[in-house]
Amino acid sequence: MRRRVRRRRGQVELNLPDVEMELLASLVDQFIELLRPEAAPVAAPWPTFERPGLDDSDPVIQRLFPPAYRIDSEADAEYRRFAESDALRRKLTEAQQVRTLLDDVPPVVLDEAAIGALLRTLNALRLTLASRLGVVQPGDEAALAAVRRDDPRAAL
Amino acid sequence: MTVPETPTGPRGDTMVAERAAEAPAATVPWVTIVWDDPVNLFSYVIHVFESYFRFPRERAERLTMQVHTEGKAVVASGSREEMERHVEAMHAYGLWASLEHQ
Numbered sequence: 525m526r527r528r529v530r531r532r533r534g535q536v537e538l539n540l541p542d543v544e545m546e547l548l549a550s551l552v553d554q555f556i557e558l559l560r561p562e563a564a565p566v567a568a569p570w571p572t573f574e575r576p577g578l579d580d581s582d583p584v585i586q587r588l589f590p591p592a593y594r595i596d597s598e599a600d601a602e603y604r605r606f607a608e609s610d611a612l613r614r615k616l617t618e619a620q621q622v623r624t625l626l627d628d629v630p631p632v633v634l635d636e637a638a639i640g641a642l643l644r645t646l647n648a649l650r651l652t653l654a655s656r657l658g659v660v661q662p663g664d665e666a667a668l669a670a671v672r673r674d675d676p677r678a679a680l
Numbered sequence: 681m682t683v684p685e686t687p688t689g690p691r692g693d694t695m696v697a698e699r700a701a702e703a704p705a706a707t708v709p710w711v712t713i714v715w716d717d718p719v720n721l722f723s724y725v726i727h728v729f730e731s732y733f734r735f736p737r738e739r740a741e742r743l744t745m746q747v748h749t750e751g752k753a754v755v756a757s758g759s760r761e762e763m764e765r766h767v768e769a770m771h772a773y774g775l776w777a778s779l780e781h782q
Contacts, residue, residue, distance in 0.1 A: 592767045594778045607768050614772055640731075647724060647774040654719040662751070665718040 526631075536639050538625075538632040549626040551649050556619050558584065558652070559612060578612070584655040588615065588648060619645050708782065710763040712756040715776040716747050728773045729755065733766075757782070 530537040540548070559578075578585045589608060593600040618641035625632050625642075634642060659665050714725075722744055729740035733755065746753040755777075756766050763779040770777030 588771075588774070590771060590776055590778070592764065592771070592778055594780070603764060607764070611768065611771060643724070643727070644773055647720065651719055651774050659718050662716045662718050 530631075534636065536634045538634060538642075539630045545626050545630065549623060552619055552623045552626065552645065555645070555649055555652060556616060556623065559588075559616050559619070578608075583658075583660060584652050587651050587655045587660055615644075615648060619648070622646075708757040710758060710760045710779055711754045711782055712763045712766040712770070712777060712779050713752050714743075714747050714755050714770060715778070716751045717776045720775060722748070725775065728770070728775060732769055732773070 526539050528539050530539065578589065580586065589604075589611060591597075591600045592603045592607070621638065621641045622645045625634070625638060654660070657668055659668055725744045725747065726737070726740045729735045729743055730737060733740075735743070743753045743755055756763065760779070760781075767777045767779050
């Protein structure tokens with residue numbers, strides 16, 4: 525069998541079976557949907573022109589856009605005001621790049637920029653799935669390991 | 681503030697404080713802290729420290745281990761603007777990072 529991931533002269537060759545390409549594409553689609561501002565309810569009844577309409581009560585959003593200032597909430601709000609929409613745009617752009625290359629016929633050749641986009645997007649998918657499973661803080665994974673077999677989370 | 685399209689590393693004019701983790705100087709008022717989390721892989725965090733901060737492998741590994749065992753590690757120090765840029769890049773990579781006044 526051919527190797528799934530192969531490094532070659534600064535590039536990476538991705539050779540995943542169709543089923544894995546499709547699974548990844550589906551996850552990336554859902555991730556893009558999650559990050560689209562119009563997909564999330566806007567908390568304020570008036571248009572918030574400065575902040576993207578992300579659902580801050582969603583643990584996934586909290587994990588993907590964590591506070592830059594942990595204690596000074598005023599400084600954090602100010603930071604978000606100028607940084608958050610860029611951060612969101614970058615995550616979306618990279619996820620869309622990854623989604624496009626998942627439509628290619630393997631082997632998919634990735635240059636350095638595409639490797640970065642793939643790594644960051646895969647990592648964001650891991651964070652998203654983990655947050656949905658309640659694994660956010662160190663130690664949470666122990667509680668997940670202990671869930672009963674009939675718990676829906678056990679399937680993952 | 682200009683934000684690079686992909687966070688490949690500090691800008692050319694950015695000085696990465698090489699000894700920040702060991703001894704943040706009293707004159708350097710802000711630090712970037714990376715916090716432990718149960719999801720990010722060791723190999724990924726090491727990769728981020730190597731590729732973004734251009735830390736040598738050994739230092740990237742040591743800092744990653746420190747994040748894991750001590751719950752956090754100071755990875756850079758400098759001006760507030762620099763630290764905000766580092767934190768923004770760390771968040772783009774999915775690392776749990778924040779900046780603090782020393």
